Amino acid sequence: MLNSIKKILLQKRPINILFGILFISILVASCNREATIDRVLSKETKNKIYKDIEEPRLAESIKNSIESEDFKNKAVLNSYYQKNGYQASLIIKFMPDGKLAILADHLSAAAEHGLDENHFAAKEYRAQYDLVHSKDGVQSLDEAYQQVAALELATAKALLDYSSTLQFGVVNPNKILSRYYMETKQADSNFMMDILRSQDLATLLDSVQPKSANYMLLQEALKAGGDQDRSKTIRVNLERARWQHDIDSSKLIYVNIPAFRLDIYKDGKVAGSMKTVVGTGRNNGDNASFSDQKIKDAPHSHETPILSSMIHSVQVNPVWNIPESIAGKEILKHVQADRFYLSNAGIDVIQDGQVIEDPENLDWSSYSAGNLPFRFRQRPGDENALGKIKFLFKNNSSVYLHDTPAQAAFDRDVRASSHGCVRVKEPLELAKALFGAGDKFETIKGDMESDEQKSARNIELSPQIQVVLDYVTAENRDGKLVIHPDVYGLDHVIYPYL
Incomplete structure (x- = not known):
């Protein structure tokens, strides 16, 4: 662009050339003026103290703070700032136009996500921001180095904590729930480095907000209020909705344990549902009041585990x-x-x-x-507790889905009475959903409906189909919030962490 301007100016009179050269010099100087911490802060706050900040000394202050303080993600912070020469890069990027105030607003809205209002230390962050941002808050150069370094690192911690919490949850369920065997994703160093490297704070804050229909319905229900136990149940399920797993709803068998229900998913939508009977629980629906004290998960020996696996075969007329x-x-x-x-x-x-x-x-x-x-x-036979068919998938709890001769159990509202396996009310419909029309399904159907005494027959399912045994006590069902009994008391284990 500058070369083009030169060519144009050379065609003009000498006086214009002189002014043109001056314009080019100003343009070049403007392009080369990088945003520095002294310029950003003095322009944004009008506090003259910041004009005298020297980058090397501030970098030393930031480095010393990282090394001396006990940070949650210390290795990530040290790696990020080391690569950036320990500059106050987040303040430089996000202080202009009051962007950091937007971050403070998001931290203050923790309750909208079912979290304690102090979860992100929003008041402390706002106070630190206001101190540095105020025209007369910082009154000496020594104080400037200290407080600017403190705000920079507080911003880094807030961004990491807020983003990680909303994307992956407060707790890792594998660590606090005894029979939780689904692999749950956690924020890794790559995720955290991407957060710190982000150039657009508004886009970043929007991108980490959970946007599933279930999550947003839970948020709306929480705003509507209600009794305390209901609100706490919703808060726990907002946390569950933040946990990330590899679940493919294009073809999926999904069991929600406290709903006593199995859903058949196809192309991301529920294509069929049926009642289930699940493992015996601790209180079988008699919900106790919530406590703020952390309690150890102590499962009943017959509780159905929470897991994800692949259905690989069925056994008709099972042993x-x-x-x-x-x-x-x-x-x-x-x-x-x-x-x-x-x-x-x-x-x-x-x-x-x-x-x-x-x-x-x-x-x-x-x-x-x-x-x-x-x-x-x-x-095999009419008295067999597994009924006419069982659906097999790998797991370490020796559980499976199966038929049952005890059909009366499906008439109860609270259906937590098995030894841990999941009994399904319509096993033939489930087999049809898995195998589709064809020889294998016709063989299954014929063996199940035959009056003759049949031997056990194993039939492979290919391709295998994912099965998830989950535990959700408040869910979006056809656009309405439905709350289920906390039969295993897991809501009470999770709640104190929020």
Whole structure:
């Protein structure tokens, strides 16, 4: 551009050339005047003290503060400022036009996200900003170095904390919930460095706001008020909505444990739903009052875990290998009360890999839960606790989705009574959703509906389909907020962290 201007001016008279050269010099000087901390602060605040700030001394102050103070993300901060010569880069970028005041406003609005109003130390940040921004707040050069360094690092901490919290949540559920096995994303160094390198504060603050329909409905419900327990339930679920997982709703089987419901997702939308029965909980819907004191998660032994996996196959007319815990606590009691219980229920007794003939002849009174040398296996049939089909996916809790002969349980409002697996009311519909029309589904359908005694049959699902067992007690259901009973008491474990 400057060369073009020169060519034009050379065609003019000498006096114009002189003025033109002067214009070019001013333009070049203006282009080369980088924004520096002394210029930014003195222009923005009108405080003359800032004109005498020297970059090297301020850099030393920032460096010393990072090294001496106990910062949450100290390594990230040190790396960022080291690469920038420990300049007050955030103040230089965001102090003009009152942009940092916008950050202070966002920090003050923590309650809109269900967080304690002091969560981001908004009052302290505002006070630090006002002190540095005021025309007569800082009254000496020594104070300027101290307070500007403090505001710079407070801005860095606020940006990282605010962005990380809204994008990933306050807590990592894997650390506070005993049976939470979904991999939850956390803010890493790349995310934090991108936050600090951002050039547009307004765009940054907007980009980290959760924008799902569920999150925004929860926010609106929180504004509407209501009793304290309801508001606290909403706050907990806002936190859940901030947790990030790899979930593909293009084809997904999603179970919400406290809703006692399974949803079949296709192309991001619910294509079908059915009732479920889930594992026995701690209070089964009798919600207790919330406490601000942190409590340790103490799950019932039969609670359904929270996890994500892939359904890889089904077993039609399944065999139930009865877990030792159920054998010792329940099966033994039944057979001690009725020695024909096992044969009537189609249960084999196995010792050293061999099926025991005529188990009713054993002296069951001589055994106890701690002294039981047998395994138990229920054969396929109408009495089988798994019904006609079970849906298998890898997990470390030995749980799966399955049919059940105990259909009456689906008529209850609170359906938390299984040993941990998830019973589904319409297993054939679930199989159809997974396999679609074709030979495999027709085989499944034929075996399930047959009156003949069938052997167990394993059928592979390809491609595999994601299954998520989740726990959400307040959700957006067709545009309306629905609150479910906190059957496992997990809301009370999460709430004190907010």
